Amino acid sequence: DQQVKQNSPSLSVQEGRISILNCDYTNSMFDYFLWYKKYPAEGPTFLISISSIKDKNEDGRFTVFLNKSAKHLSLHIVPSQPGDSAVYFCAARGLNTCTASKLTFGTGTRLQVTL
Amino acid sequence: DSGVTQTPKHLITATGQRVTLRCSPRSGDLSVYWYQQSLDQGLQFLIQYYNGEERAKGNILERFSAQQFPDLHSELNLSSLELGDSALYFCASSAALGNQPQHFGDGTRLSIL
Numbered sequence: 211d212q213q214v215k216q217n218s219p220s221l222s223v224q225e226g227r228i229s230i231l232n233c234d235y236t237n238s239m240f241d242y243f244l245w246y247k248k249y250p251a252e253g254p255t256f257l258i259s260i261s262s263i264k265d266k267n268e269d270g271r272f273t274v275f276l277n278k279s280a281k282h283l284s285l286h287i288v289p290s291q292p293g294d295s296a297v298y299f300c301a302a303r304g305l306n307t308c309t310a311s312k313l314t315f316g317t318g319t320r321l322q323v324t325l
Numbered sequence: 326d327s328g329v330t331q332t333p334k335h336l337i338t339a340t341g342q343r344v345t346l347r348c349s350p351r352s353g354d355l356s357v358y359w360y361q362q363s364l365d366q367g368l369q370f371l372i373q374y375y376n377g378e379e380r381a382k383g384n385i386l387e388r389f390s391a392q393q394f395p396d397l398h399s400e401l402n403l404s405s406l407e408l409g410d411s412a413l414y415f416c417a418s419s420a421a422l423g424n425q426p427q428h429f430g431d432g433t434r435l436s437i438l
Contacts (some may be wrong), residue, residue, distance in 0.1 A: 244426055251431070253329070253415055253429035255429070304338050311373065315367035315369060317367040
């Protein structure tokens with residue numbers, strides 16, 4: 211049961227343009243969403259997050275949008291740079307108390323930014 | 326550098342054997358999480374410890390166990406290894422309270438021959 215889905219396994223975008231990565235989820239109990247970037251031979255690196263009480267969060271070139279009614283979130287990267295080429299994972303937090311937490315990950319989207 | 330240290334980076338062993346993976350969390354983080362990533366898959370949550378106690382459990386096999394020590398480092402023990410256990414194993418840590426992201430180490434690549 212894939213509760214977090216990234217339906218596009220890959221995406222190619224020209225340098226300077228906008229990259230839009232999409233993520234859908236099925237569990238309405240998810241309350242916190244994160245995007246991670248992963249380079250080969252490295253662990254996932256935290257990029258940006260959003261709480262379920264917000265619909266947008268922005269950090270520099272990265273903006274995450276959350277549409278709760280559609281159970282959909284997206285990551286916008288503007289402008290895209292060659293160094294953004296990596297695999298991007300969407301993650302959602304389900305179980306959460308002040309000391310217990312787990313993330314459910316999508317399968318990732320490989321972004322390639324071309325010159 | 327996330328501040329989370331995992332050792333070893335690579336581990337090659339045979340079926341039926343037992344291995345131990347080690348994780349040192351970021352300074353000040355009380356929570357440690359273990360995830361497994363098989364080929365071309367997302368990360369699958371295995372288990373979480375908070376300040377030495379188990380707090381959440383995912384799809385962790387009975388052959389796998391973990392613990393967190395008083396100095397907050399954690400170990401993941403995998404026994405009776407099977408070919409299907411070959412994967413990347415990631416450790417993450419976080420501050421316990423509020424909407425805090427988990428920060429990941431670079432993983433241990435386990436290969437079962």
